[in-house]
Each structure stands twice: as structure tokens, then as C-alpha cells.
Amino acid sequence: MIRPEEIKMSAEETGKWGMVIDQDICTGCQACVAACAMENNISFVGEVDAGYGRSMHWIRIERFWEGAYPEVKMTPNQPMLCQQCGHATCEPVCPAFATVHSQAEQLNLQVYNRCVGTRYCANNCPYQVRAFNWRDYQRPEPLSNQLNPDVTVRRMGVMEKCTFCIQRIHKAQDKAKSEGREVVDGEFTTACAQACPANAIVFGRVDDPESLVSQVARAHGHGVKHLEELGTLPNVTYFKGG
Amino acid sequence: MSNKFSRRDFLKLAGVGAATTAILTGCGPASRYVKREPYMLMPEYTYNGQSTYYATTCRECAAGCGLIVRTSQGRAIKTEGNANNPLNLGKTCARGQATLQGLYNPDRVTDPAKAGASITWDAATQAVVDALKNHKPDEIAFLMGTTSDHLFDLVTDLAAATGINAPVRFGALSMFESRATLSTAAENLFGQRGLPFFDVGGAQVVFSFGANFLETWLSPVSYTRGFAGLREAQTKMRGTFVQFESRMSATGGKADEWMPIRPGTEAMVVLAIGKLVAEKRGGTMPHAFIEVDPANVAAKSGIKLETLEQLAEKFASSAGALAIPGGAALGQSNGLTVAEAVLALNALVDNFGKPGGVYFSALAPNQTEYQRAASVQEMQGFIQKMAEGKFKVLFIHGVNPVFELPASLGFKEALSGVGQVISFATFPDETAQEADYVLPDHHSLESWGYQRVVTGSAQPVLSGSQPVVSPFYNTRATADVLIAAAQLAGGKFAQALPFTDEVEFLQSKVAPLMNSADGFFSAADINTFMAYFQQYGGWWKTLDGRAVPVAANLLNHSLSGAEAEFAGEGEFFFVPFVSPTLAEAGANKPWLQELPDPTTTVMWNTWVEINPETAHELGLEDDDVVKIISEAGELEVPVYRYPAIRPDTIAMPFGQGHTAYSRYADNRGVNPADLLGQYFNEAGDLAFAGMKVKIEKTGKKQPLSRMESIMGVYGVGLGEEH
Amino acid sequence: MIKRLFDWLKQPLGLIAVGITFLALFSLAAYGISLTQKPPEQPLQFPHRTHVAFGIQCLYCHPGASKGPAAGIPSQAKCWGCHNQIQKTQTSELLKPLKDAVLSGTPLEWVPVAQVPDFVQFNHRAHVAAGQNCENCHGDMTKVTIAENPQVMNMGWCLDCHKTIAGEDHEKLVKLVDCGTCHY
Amino acid sequence: MSDKKQHAAQSHEEHLREKHLMLDPLPRGKMNDMVMESMLEKPTWKFWVIFGFLAFVVVYFLFYKWGVLIAKGQGEAGVMRPDYWGIFLVNTVFWIGISHAGTFISAILRVFRAEFRRPFTRAAELMTTFGLVQAGFSIFMHMGRVWLAYWLMPYPNQRLLWPNLHSPLTWDLLAITTYLLSSTMYLFLPLIPDVAMARDRSTGWRKNLYKVLSLGFRGTEGEWTHLRNAMNIFAWAIIPVMFSVHTIVSWDFAAATRPGWSSTIFGPYFIVGALHSGMGAAAVVLAVIRSTMKNMKYFVRGEHFDAIGKLMLIISMSWAYFFFNDYMVQWYGGDKWTQQLLHFHEAGPMGWMWFAMLICNVAIPWAILWNPKWRATPWAITIVGLVINVGMWFERYIIIPISVTINRMPFTWRLYEPGIEVPMGIGTVALFILLYMAASKLIPLIPVWEVQEGQMAHELKKFGRETVVSVSELE
Numbered sequence A: 001m002i003r004p005e006e007i008k009m010s011a012e013e014t015g016k017w018g019m020v021i022d023q024d025i026c027t028g029c030q031a032c033v034a035a036c037a038m039e040n041n042i043s044f045v046g047e048v049d050a051g052y053g054r055s056m057h058w059i060r061i062e063r064f065w066e067g068a069y070p071e072v073k074m075t076p077n078q079p080m081l082c083q084q085c086g087h088a089t090c091e092p093v094c095p096a097f098a099t100v101h102s103q104a105e106q107l108n109l110q111v112y113n114r115c116v117g118t119r120y121c122a123n124n125c126p127y128q129v130r131a132f133n134w135r136d137y138q139r140p141e142p143l144s145n146q147l148n149p150d151v152t153v154r155r156m157g158v159m160e161k162c163t164f165c166i167q168r169i170h171k172a173q174d175k176a177k178s179e180g181r182e183v184v185d186g187e188f189t190t191a192c193a194q195a196c197p198a199n200a201i202v203f204g205r206v207d208d209p210e211s212l213v214s215q216v217a218r219a220h221g222h223g224v225k226h227l228e229e230l231g232t233l234p235n236v237t238y239f240k241g242g
Numbered sequence B: 001m002s003n004k005f006s007r008r009d010f011l012k013l014a015g016v017g018a019a020t021t022a023i024l025t026g027c028g029p030a031s032r033y034v035k036r037e038p039y040m041l042m043p044e045y046t047y048n049g050q051s052t053y054y055a056t057t058c059r060e061c062a063a064g065c066g067l068i069v070r071t072s073q074g075r076a077i078k079t080e081g082n083a084n085n086p087l088n089l090g091k092t093c094a095r096g097q098a099t100l101q102g103l104y105n106p107d108r109v110t111d112p113a114k115a116g117a118s119i120t121w122d123a124a125t126q127a128v129v130d131a132l133k134n135h136k137p138d139e140i141a142f143l144m145g146t147t148s149d150h151l152f153d154l155v156t157d158l159a160a161a162t163g164i165n166a167p168v169r170f171g172a173l174s175m176f177e178s179r180a181t182l183s184t185a186a187e188n189l190f191g192q193r194g195l196p197f198f199d200v201g202g203a204q205v206v207f208s209f210g211a212n213f214l215e216t217w218l219s220p221v222s223y224t225r226g227f228a229g230l231r232e233a234q235t236k237m238r239g240t241f242v243q244f245e246s247r248m249s250a251t252g253g254k255a256d257e258w259m260p261i262r263p264g265t266e267a268m269v270v271l272a273i274g275k276l277v278a279e280k281r282g283g284t285m286p287h288a289f290i291e292v293d294p295a296n297v298a299a300k301s302g303i304k305l306e307t308l309e310q311l312a313e314k315f316a317s318s319a320g321a322l323a324i325p326g327g328a329a330l331g332q333s334n335g336l337t338v339a340e341a342v343l344a345l346n347a348l349v350d351n352f353g354k355p356g357g358v359y360f361s362a363l364a365p366n367q368t369e370y371q372r373a374a375s376v377q378e379m380q381g382f383i384q385k386m387a388e389g390k391f392k393v394l395f396i397h398g399v400n401p402v403f404e405l406p407a408s409l410g411f412k413e414a415l416s417g418v419g420q421v422i423s424f425a426t427f428p429d430e431t432a433q434e435a436d437y438v439l440p441d442h443h444s445l446e447s448w449g450y451q452r453v454v455t456g457s458a459q460p461v462l463s464g465s466q467p468v469v470s471p472f473y474n475t476r477a478t479a480d481v482l483i484a485a486a487q488l489a490g491g492k493f494a495q496a497l498p499f500t501d502e503v504e505f506l507q508s509k510v511a512p513l514m515n516s517a518d519g520f521f522s523a524a525d526i527n528t529f530m531a532y533f534q535q536y537g538g539w540w541k542t543l544d545g546r547a548v549p550v551a552a553n554l555l556n557h558s559l560s561g562a563e564a565e566f567a568g569e570g571e572f573f574f575v576p577f578v579s580p581t582l583a584e585a586g587a588n589k590p591w592l593q594e595l596p597d598p599t600t601t602v603m604w605n606t607w608v609e610i611n612p613e614t615a616h617e618l619g620l621e622d623d624d625v626v627k628i629i630s631e632a633g634e635l636e637v638p639v640y641r642y643p644a645i646r647p648d649t650i651a652m653p654f655g656q657g658h659t660a661y662s663r664y665a666d667n668r669g670v671n672p673a674d675l676l677g678q679y680f681n682e683a684g685d686l687a688f689a690g691m692k693v694k695i696e697k698t699g700k701k702q703p704l705s706r707m708e709s710i711m712g713v714y715g716v717g718l719g720e721e722h
Numbered sequence C: 001m002i003k004r005l006f007d008w009l010k011q012p013l014g015l016i017a018v019g020i021t022f023l024a025l026f027s028l029a030a031y032g033i034s035l036t037q038k039p040p041e042q043p044l045q046f047p048h049r050t051h052v053a054f055g056i057q058c059l060y061c062h063p064g065a066s067k068g069p070a071a072g073i074p075s076q077a078k079c080w081g082c083h084n085q086i087q088k089t090q091t092s093e094l095l096k097p098l099k100d101a102v103l104s105g106t107p108l109e110w111v112p113v114a115q116v117p118d119f120v121q122f123n124h125r126a127h128v129a130a131g132q133n134c135e136n137c138h139g140d141m142t143k144v145t146i147a148e149n150p151q152v153m154n155m156g157w158c159l160d161c162h163k164t165i166a167g168e169d170h171e172k173l174v175k176l177v178d179c180g181t182c183h184y
Numbered sequence D: 001m002s003d004k005k006q007h008a009a010q011s012h013e014e015h016l017r018e019k020h021l022m023l024d025p026l027p028r029g030k031m032n033d034m035v036m037e038s039m040l041e042k043p044t045w046k047f048w049v050i051f052g053f054l055a056f057v058v059v060y061f062l063f064y065k066w067g068v069l070i071a072k073g074q075g076e077a078g079v080m081r082p083d084y085w086g087i088f089l090v091n092t093v094f095w096i097g098i099s100h101a102g103t104f105i106s107a108i109l110r111v112f113r114a115e116f117r118r119p120f121t122r123a124a125e126l127m128t129t130f131g132l133v134q135a136g137f138s139i140f141m142h143m144g145r146v147w148l149a150y151w152l153m154p155y156p157n158q159r160l161l162w163p164n165l166h167s168p169l170t171w172d173l174l175a176i177t178t179y180l181l182s183s184t185m186y187l188f189l190p191l192i193p194d195v196a197m198a199r200d201r202s203t204g205w206r207k208n209l210y211k212v213l214s215l216g217f218r219g220t221e222g223e224w225t226h227l228r229n230a231m232n233i234f235a236w237a238i239i240p241v242m243f244s245v246h247t248i249v250s251w252d253f254a255a256a257t258r259p260g261w262s263s264t265i266f267g268p269y270f271i272v273g274a275l276h277s278g279m280g281a282a283a284v285v286l287a288v289i290r291s292t293m294k295n296m297k298y299f300v301r302g303e304h305f306d307a308i309g310k311l312m313l314i315i316s317m318s319w320a321y322f323f324f325n326d327y328m329v330q331w332y333g334g335d336k337w338t339q340q341l342l343h344f345h346e347a348g349p350m351g352w353m354w355f356a357m358l359i360c361n362v363a364i365p366w367a368i369l370w371n372p373k374w375r376a377t378p379w380a381i382t383i384v385g386l387v388i389n390v391g392m393w394f395e396r397y398i399i400i401p402i403s404v405t406i407n408r409m410p411f412t413w414r415l416y417e418p419g420i421e422v423p424m425g426i427g428t429v430a431l432f433i434l435l436y437m438a439a440s441k442l443i444p445l446i447p448v449w450e451v452q453e454g455q456m457a458h459e460l461k462k463f464g465r466e467t468v469v470s471v472s473e474l475e
Helices: A031-039 A047-051 A120-124 A166-178 A191-195 A212-220 B021-025 B099-103 B121-133 B150-162 B172-177 B179-190 B220-231 B266-281 B294-301 B305-317 B335-348 B376-387 B411-415 B430-434 B478-489 B491-496 B502-513 B526-536 B612-618 B710-714 C002-010 C012-037 C048-053 C076-083 C087-091 C096-104 C124-129 C134-138 C155-166 C170-177 D002-019 D028-040 D045-072 D087-111 D115-142 D146-152 D168-200 D204-213 D221-254 D266-292 D302-333 D336-347 D351-369 D378-405 D421-442 D448-457
Strands: A017-022 A059-062 A078-081 A099-101 A108-110 A201-205 A236-239 B051-057 B066-072 B075-081 B140-144 B196-198 B205-209 B240-244 B257-259 B321-325 B358-360 B393-397 B420-423 B449-452 B461-465 B538-540 B572-578 B608-610 B624-629 B634-641 B649-654 B691-701 D458-463 D466-471
Touching (some): A017 A078, A031 A191, A166 C124, A191 A201, A191 B075, B051 B449, B075 B099, B121 B420, B140 B376, B150 B449, B150 B478, B172 B572, B179 B335, B205 B266, B205 B305, B220 B240, B257 B305, B266 B305, B266 B335, B294 B305, B305 B321, B321 B335, B420 B430, B449 B502, B461 B502, B461 B526, B502 B526, B526 B538, B612 B634, B634 B691, C002 C012, C076 C096, D002 D466, D028 D421, D028 D448, D087 D115, D087 D168, D087 D421, D115 D146, D115 D302, D115 D448, D146 D168, D168 D448, D448 D458
Parallel strands (some): A017 A236
Antiparallel strands (some): A099 A108, B051 B066, B066 B075, B449 B461, B461 B538, B572 B691, B624 B691
């Protein structure tokens, strides 16, 4: 008989990179959303399309209401981004292997140039965090000067989503390798976590018990993984707090 | 321009232009179609393809957060917070992130212009020379932004030496923050000028009376960090936060308890809580709280007496209780009383100078006393002078008063009373359109300078700016223009500004800090010091520079618990608030427009928040356009049925409604400042929340773009409930 | 009617016409393909051959290759550093564009030769660090004037090398054939 | 007395002959001429007007708008988050559904020797092929980067990349391609003897065309044996293909992680749904052929509508069963999002469509088709057929854009508002009709040999006083 402590989680189940989000201190200020857009060359879509569910945000902040006036409360702001599932529902349905699991980084990749635009992945994502390039959204000159050269600029007809700033991961790994060392925890972080004025987002190695993200997760205790019951093995943990 | 700082040898790179050819790949333009220009002179510290990072200061608002800007081959790619800067410790808000969309905005002013026609910089400088020389000193006026920066110092020096009018600073944010009220309250109670600082992070219980400190108030990044500290569960008990306001702001949304008190009753609620707290703590009842009758307050404000008592109990029994005044509570006829009452409440629990208490904000390094921006009443006087023709020349920099000031003050009309208006606007904004000359300043990321951190940091901070990219257009630093003009004008002007360029002026200003022992760094010579200053993004002291308010007789100060007075006939209290994402000057940045408002998730537009009950009574649905009529004006705006607003109150965000401010802002939404009349509180700040307005249906519809699902969040359109 | 056409085509003149048409189409296609194989027009006929022959290392002018993603094109200042001491620079017709560009302060607009599409995030440093020599990908520069691409730099070519290098090392293989290594 | 009886028997016989095509044989040559006549009949100006109009619709609504869609992106359509899938896929499922009836009629009924099928197998098979063309178009319209659609095909490439065989869309692509190829073959095989007949009776370019198409068929015994064998093999082989196609189409939904979609019963539910709409469409097509083409009243009779009507009624009942079953299990599952979705179907803004679907698919067919007289009335069957098709289109609309409105992230729920899909969908309908009109002028719509074969096999025999229809084995 196998005792619980003997069960070792495979790398796929623990994941490699992960994030914890403290909803109790998230103020909903949208700094992460803006930072993400600036870092990842995300297009803006204009008033009409944005209002029709075509905005390209890779991270959005959800809030609901509880109760009725005067006892009304705003539910804790919930930043919703790609959960980088260990067992993602988006991956198996893509007919072209455009969204695949990275064995090296344990992330859900979106290979833009392979995408043919069936949108099955977005349909099948229970978190609804994928954004599709519905049109050829224009960045009039010289706005394109701020494009991040490390991130592919997407055009019409391809799907995109949060990458956990994989370009930063690669950059840090490359730097560490050139210096002959391992990547140090806290050496880099995602754009959203870096911007967050409340430090509500912490990013790092979840397979390293000494990393800040693991420590924060332990300190908080009862973290929630969204829609865990679907077996998606998400790598983002939420703390409701309060 | 100094030769020592030759970063302007950068080539302007054509960059990763979005070529249309590569559409078939679904990804960016193939490199083949990008014009690749190598550096003519490659800076020694850079390699192609490798990023260079520069420290500078964010100038999207007056807070003065430090930035690190990533640049690649002469293009600015990304802004991040400067982790060294004690104010923001590496963090930014959304507006700081979107700075680049201002820098690379397609609608900037590209060349100096006279009446819309491009002119050379020589002609432009000559115009400034003529303006300075051909007028009497008291006929020349400067109007500048809220920021206390090097340019303000330069103009102040110029004014002091030549007798022209001292520069006046103003901004919509300082108007909505009621800075004058805060500092006047401090002066009245503590006998000392200064901007109070509230240490939210160290507190256990925070009562905020309208302060939107998580949005745009004073120093949002710093206060947000404070809020995180309040809630941080690891180190101490999770702090409690209670917000008193008639309309739930994004700040109020984070409160544990939200108290929708009737507008105008803030002062009496504070006093009533004070009285109950004093009773619980025992001892003699302070003078300020004697007169107020909590039961009466409960009836008037709409809070139950038991609730008031519970709140008072919470406040009295906590080890770290803190009360903060702000927002609409100060923008009423008795705003000053509210501020004083809140400070008195803090005095009651004796939190001055303690962690989680009230301080005076640290004075910035090269500053001897707090200099606040002009209140709207002072602006009224300024406008009066303009209209009367007392100013022959008006220089405007860093502010857009035609948009930011309530139209009823008549700034736009008064401009015609000024002989010559010279604007230094970066964007062709409403004020620049009215100006005779537009001499575009660089964007802040192309500029030198420093900026004082007025509040938010325990340490005195002087945030430093340096150009992170070479100027994109034919713009010129305003300081350089003024220095050049002063030199050309000769005489006392040349003596007032004896510099060759802006950098030399900067050096002269920061030189006194060079050898300070308590500095974050020091240097023996100015070049080394300036190198550090640029590298670290400013200079700051290592010690806590906050002064502790002393208020021996504060509790004997008598305060009136009368209700605020409201102007106008309508049945609704009108609460304008600053859009948390756009603020006063964000509307020209497309990604800020596309950020959902934290409370309503509306993008790209203005809305009016109405309680669903009220809307039902008025027969209004979401997206119905209503006409809002105040004494001062009227405007049409679509309805957002907002569940967290008093039924007798309506609220509108400030930030949209531009007529000239780039293609992303023009003719988008409306400006609630158009509804505001000339009413002030006792400190001379605008009583922006002191109006009552009427609502009329128009029968029109205008769908608002929301991030949220109206079905999923409000259940609208899902069908009858089971 | 079709039959008549066929009949006409079967006679010698018809056959010649068919032949000419076919040849024309073929040579047009060949010309089109050859266009894609030709090095692009450069502002200056830069002789790699000559510079290599002088013993100048690749990394002297393209130092980025060992440090970061882009090898980089040298600045005009770098060219001028040597060339302003070379008498021939003042007189040579070939070097006139360089002289003009430096003296007038206008940039030389080089056209990149070896390139990958924008959706490929290529990093020179990793390849140099892994012991790859420049000529493995860029060919022998002692033989060319303007740099040419000795091979089509497509994904199959990348993968082929990556797989060979990874060999039996599973961990290395996983990293080297991971989509996310190059595409993000 | 015996006269009277004889007379009665005679009239009964006549009645049978009048009613049943199989018992009402005409001379071979005459029948061939009738079919040729109906095909070669000079089109009236009405025909050309309709043909021209449809051609315009196809060119403008289908191809021009498609060009716009490709140039400007899927934003021209009504799709967005969370409705990433819209009418294009509704139409795909709808047209695949239509195509099912053809195979059902010609293959299953052939295998089971349902004699009434004989005159309209061709019409049904054409529906299969033409319907699949529309389905293919619709699925390509849906793709964000349709110019890269070939990536979904397994072909060797230097990138060492293959299509993802885990994806239901890859299964779909393979299934639909197989189906299109096999159904085209299956359309062609029974066409050979008729084309050969037409070849012998036509001149000019038609003769050349038919010469090529008939593959030199002369009608020898050997040729017939080969053809029969081939058709039998194909008939058997295409049945599993047909079942698998719509099952796989249903897996696009059933294999997804969405409330309301993860249903194990979707496979048979979709098949029955497909037959439902397909039968309806077949009835409409038959009625149109009967009323617009010459000599067709002889070939297509009340008995055929009656038979189709019975099938429709049975299929409608099984559809109702599967619908109820699906609903029941979804409801009983008690998942909160599924509950929300079911509620949204009925009470949401598109609730009218849900009720309309039930009325069209169940109430109206049941109310009308039970009556033999109405069943045999072409116009009544036509209306029912149309109504069922509307109902089945609604069903697909409810399953796709309406159901994806509700997901597990209520913050994103949004109602779908179609855009360019509507004209393009109309374009596919026009193309379908256009192809049919063209086919009616190019190939014999009635498989004459099959009718003749049937008539040869059928006989009226007398057992004592009873007149009995007997069918002899032909093979």
C-alpha cells in the first residue's frame, strides 16, 4: 500500500512557474493590466470592440457585487489571467499544435505563427482568458516604437494569451547561464507582478519550497485554485482573505 | 545642451514599424521590411539588441514616483518602477505604465507654431524674448502644473530676480484632492504649514472620510503600498478599513465596511464619532466634540446610532486608529471643517508621529517650506486679472486649464484678455489651441529635471529626470527656451538665469546636496554627483524626514457640526470624482482608455452612476442618455446603474470630454467640470461636490463599453430568477 | 474546335510555340527564384573577404554575438576608426558612400541578410556559448563580398541541428525542441 | 355479379397502379425519354431569373463577403469572447446534417431494400454532396487564418509538425473529407447507367460530357455485376462513415469542457438531428422537383411523400426522445453552470428560439404527420420539411452561440450578435440551390434504371381473389 507521503507529484502536477494573488490587497487599480499590455505588445481595440467582448487584455480584474444597497459590497478584486494549467483544456483541442505544453518550462505555450484561428482553445478554456485578434488592430505610427522586441507582434486571426512573461524567463535563464549559475528567485518577475503597487501578485518557482511564491503560499494557508474541480491543475493560487 | 551628456547623438531608429506586408504570417512584420539604421556613434555602454535602462521620474501625476525605463536601440520600450526610489519602491500605477503611449502618441505637437503655423525655434525663442522684454514685469505671468519641479524653481528664480509675477501652479488633481484644504486645516490646528501624511500601512483601524487614496489621491502608489501593509496578514492582525462616502469609490470597494452617509453630513459624523470615542476613552470631553449630538447625527447622516457607537468602539479600542479626510468630503462648503474634525479625531487617539498615525509629509531636499498648488479660489483671482487685462503675457506649462478648470470660471474667455498666450504644451490640448504660440516642450521621458516628492515617502526625496530617448520631434525643453530667451533678452533676465542650458541650471540646483552626510549618496564633485543622480534616479535622505505635528490646543479648537450647504435646485447630490485610470491627463493614451474603470469596468467613455432604485423610479435603464442640469451648465451622459451609491446621489468621473487632446481623447465622453459652479469651501478649494443637480430623460441610448458582463454580474438579461 | 487546336499544335510550328511558351515560363520562374537567392542591394559593397583577410575577427565588428541576441551591425564610428587612417578611403570610389555618410552624419542603411522571421526569438549568445562558430551558419566569409546566406534558415534547419546536438541527452532535447524556446 | 366483382378488382388494381410507381410501369424507351425531356427542357425565363438572382447572391453574399471577411478579419462576424464560435459553425453542423439524409436514403434504404426510395435516391445523394460543399465552405469561413488551412492536413514538412490527432477538429476534418469523397463516389456510381442512357440520347457537348462521365458503360451483364457489387460495397461502407461524421461533429462539442456541451449522448442526438433536418430537406427538394420539372409527377407520387412523412415522424419522435434524454441528464447532473445554462435557454433573451425549436421540431411534425392524407400532400410535407429545418437550425444555434454565452466565468457572459455571417449563410443556401438547379439541367435527377429495375421486380399477383403486390429478388 502506498502511503500519502510516498506519493510524489510529477513535475507536471506541481508545475514549475507559478503565481499567488492576494485578492485581499488587490485594489483593482489596473496597473497590472497596463503593465501587461505595455510589456507584451497587446493591441487596443477601441470603444466598440472593447464593449463587445473583443478587448485583448491578457489579464482582467473581475469584481462582483454582494448584497443590495446599503449593505452592498464589492467582492474582492479577482485578477484573472491564464492559469498555466498543468493539465490544460486548451491544449488537446488545437488541431495545429499551436497551443502546446512546454515540457521545458511547464507552461502553456501559444505559438502565434502556427495558429490558424479555429478558436477552439478559447472556447474550451474554462477561465476565458484567451484573446483573439479579431481584426488587424492598428497602432498608428509612431506608437509602434514602444513595441517590445522580445515579444512577437501578433496580427489578425491568431489567438494569444498570457505567457507568464516567458520572454523574461528566457532572458533571466540566458543571463544566468552566461554567468554560469542558476536563476535566482526574485531575479526577475512578470510585468504584472513587477508593477503591482500592492504587491498582490507574487511570481516564481512553485517547485522550489524556498522561493518567495512558495513561502507566501505557505504563510497564507488556504489558497484557492480556480475551477480546480475540472482537473486542470492551475498554477495560479488565489487568496481571498478578509 | 551640454556636451557632457551626449546621449542625444542617438539616432532615431525607424523602429519596428508595423508594416502591412507580413499579414500572412499572423505575426509582426518580417524584418526585411524594417529599415535598419545602425548607430552612427554607438554609446559605449550599449550593444545592439541589448536593452539599456535609465532612471527617471514619472510625470503622469504630481506624486513623483521613480521610473526605470527600458530602452532598446534608442527607443523607450517599457517603464517600470525604480526600486531604489523610497516613494514607490519599484512599483507603478497604470498611468505610469502607459507613459510611453504619451511619448509615442501620434498626435503630439511636433514643431513650434504660431497661430497654428510652424515656425523655427529661433523665431519661437525670439517671441519669448520679445514677450519678456517688451512688457512690464507685472504684466507677465506663468501658469504651471501641480508638480513642484525644476522648471518651477527656474521660473521662481526668474520671477524673483526680475519682478515678474511669481509662477502659479494648478492642476485638476490638486483641485479634486483639495490640497489647500488639507494644508489650511493643518495650519489652523498645528500652526504649521504642511501636507499631512497618513501612515495607513502602520495602522490597525482606518476610517477614511471620502479619501480615494487607492486611486489618484496625492500619491496613489505609496498609499496603495500602505493599504497592503494594513491588510498584510503575516506580520500583524489584518487591519480594518471603514470608508464613509456617498458613492462607493474603488477605494471604498476595498473597505470592510462602507458607510453611505448623506453628503454634507461628514463633519457631524466625524464629530459624533469623536464624541463617542472621547466618551469611551474617558477624561474631559474636548471642546470640539461637545456640541454635537450623536443621535441627531445618526438621523441626519443615515447611519444608525448603534453603528456609530460600534464604529466609535472600534476606533477607540484599537491600538493604531487612523482617520483620513479626502475626496468629496472636502469638496463641500464645510470641507475645511471636515478636515479639521478628522485631524481632531486623530489627535483624540493621539496617533501623531506614531506608526499608523498622522505626520507632516517630509519636505523635499531642496525645499524649506511646503509650497502648495493654487486653490481654485486663487485661480479665480488669477482669471479675474487675466480678464481685466492685467496680464499682457501668459506662459502656460504643464497644465490644461481650459479643460481642467470648471468652465464657469471662464478661463477660456479670460484668455482673450491676455495679449499674448505662450503655451509649452506637448499635446495640442484645449489650452494650446487657444494660445498664440505653442512652443512644445519635450515629453517627460525626453527631459531633464527633478521633481519634489511632496508626500508619500518617509524620506525626503528629490526624484531626478533624465532623457531616456532623444527627442522624437522638433521640440525643445522649456527650461532651455527660457534660459536662451533670458540670455538674449539680456540685462536682469540674463543675470537671473546665468546658465548655458537646462543641465547647468539643474547642477546649480542640486549642487548644495552634494556633500550632505545624510544622503543616499554623496560625491566630491558635481559631475560624479550628477552621474549618481542620473543613475539612481534622484537623491534622497536616508532618514525619516517627516515632522510630527504638535497640537497642544487642538482639542480646544471649536468646530461646527452644521451640515454643508449645497448650491442649486436639483434633487440629486452631484459627486464628480477623478477617473482612477485616466486621471486628469490620461485620456490621450489609448491603453488607458481601454483599461476598465475599477468600479464600473467602463472603457473609453463617461457615464453617470445612479442607484438602481432611483433609476427605476425615474424609468431609466442602463445606457439611457440623461441630461444633467446644474446651475452652471448641462450635459448629456449615459446611465450606469450603480448598486453602491446613495439613491439621492449621482456621480460622474472626471477625465474625459476633451475637444482637443489627440485622436483617442477627442469628442469622447463629457467633462463633469462643466457642471460645477463657483462655490468654494472655507479654504478656497472648489466645493466640487457641493452642487445639487437635476436629471432629465432624453430618450436617447448610448451603449457603454463595459469589461464586465452585464448578464453575469448584474443578472440583466438572464431571465427571471428561479 | 478543340480538336482543330490540337491538330494545329501537332504541326512543327505549333510544337515550337509550345516549346517557347514553356521555356519562357520556366525561365521566369527560375529568375524569380534566383531573385530570392541573391544578396540584397547594399548602400556599400562591403567586402567581407578583404576584412577577414586582414585578420579582423568577426566579433570585432559584431560584438553582440557573444553577448546577446543580436550580433549587431557596426556603427559608422567603428568603421571610421580604422578607415580614416587609411589613405585609400579618401580616394576610393567604392568607399565614397562611407566617407560621405560619416562626414555628413547620415546613416548608412544596411539591409540585413541573415534573418529569421519576427516570430522567432533567436539568441546569438546561446549559440556562440554552445561552441558554434560563425561560419557554421553564416558560411565562409573569406569567400564573399556582401554576406550571403549559405542556407535557408528555416525551422527544419534549426531543428535538425538542435536534435543532432541534443543526441541522447533527454533534458537537453526537451529544451532544444520546445516550441517555447524560440516562439513567444 | 362476377362482373361487378371483376370490376371492383380491376379498379382496385388500377388504384394500386396509380398510387405506386413500381406497379405502374411504362415502356423503357418512354420512361427514358421522359427523364431526358425533363432534363433537356429549355429553361424558362423564370428559371434564368432565379438562376441569375441566386448567382448574384452567391457572388456577392458568399464570395465577395468572404473576401471582406478574410481581408478584415473575424471581427466582421459577430464572434467575440465568450462566443468564439458563431453562425459559421451553426451552418457547418446544419449542412452536414442536411447531407446526412442523402446517404440515409440512398444507402440505408438501399441496404434494407426500401422500395419507395427508388425514384429519389439521386436527389438525395446530390443533397449530400452539395450540402457538404456548403459545410466545408462554412468551416473555412470560420477560420481566422484560412489561408493556412492546409496545416490541418497531415503532410510531410521540414518543421516535423503534424496535425494534432488529439483534437476533435482534426478528427472532424478527416471525417468530413472522407465523407465528401465517399459520398461523391457514391453519387457517381449509380449515375453511370443513367449517364450512359443520356449519352445515347443526346448530341453535341452534352454527348461529349456524358461520354466522359459514363466511362464507356454499355450495359453488359458483366458491367452491371461490377456496378452492383461496387454499389453494394459502397452502400455498406458509407453507412459507418455517415454515422461517424456526425458523431465526430458532435464530439467537437461533447469533448469540450463546457457546461451544456459535455454530454455523452451528443453523438446519437446529433445523428438523429441530422436525419431530422435532412429528411425535411429531402421532402422539400422532392416537392420542388415534382412541381417544377416536366414529367416528374409520374416519378414522384404521393406514396413517396407518405413514406418520407412516416420517416420524418419517426425521426421527430426519436429526436424528441434524445432531446429529453439530454436535457434530463444535464438537469439532473445539478452542476450550477449547467443549471444556469438550461435556465438561460428557456428564460434568457433568446428563450423564444428554444420554444420555437420545440414547436418546429416536435409539435408541428407530430400534429401534421400522423395524418396519412396530409402526409401524402406535397405542399403540406414541404411546409413541415421547411419548419423542421428552421427548427433544427435553431437547435444548432442554441447549442453553439447561445450555449457558449454561459460559461464558468460569469464576468465574461455576453450575448452573440451576428454580423457578416448572416449574408454569408444566405450565400451558402443560394449556392446549394444554384448547384441543384445546375445539376437538374446536367444530369438525370431520376435514376431511371433503378426505377425500371424496381418495376421489373414488382408484380401484381392474384392469390385467389386477392390482388397482392409481389417483389422478386433481382440479384
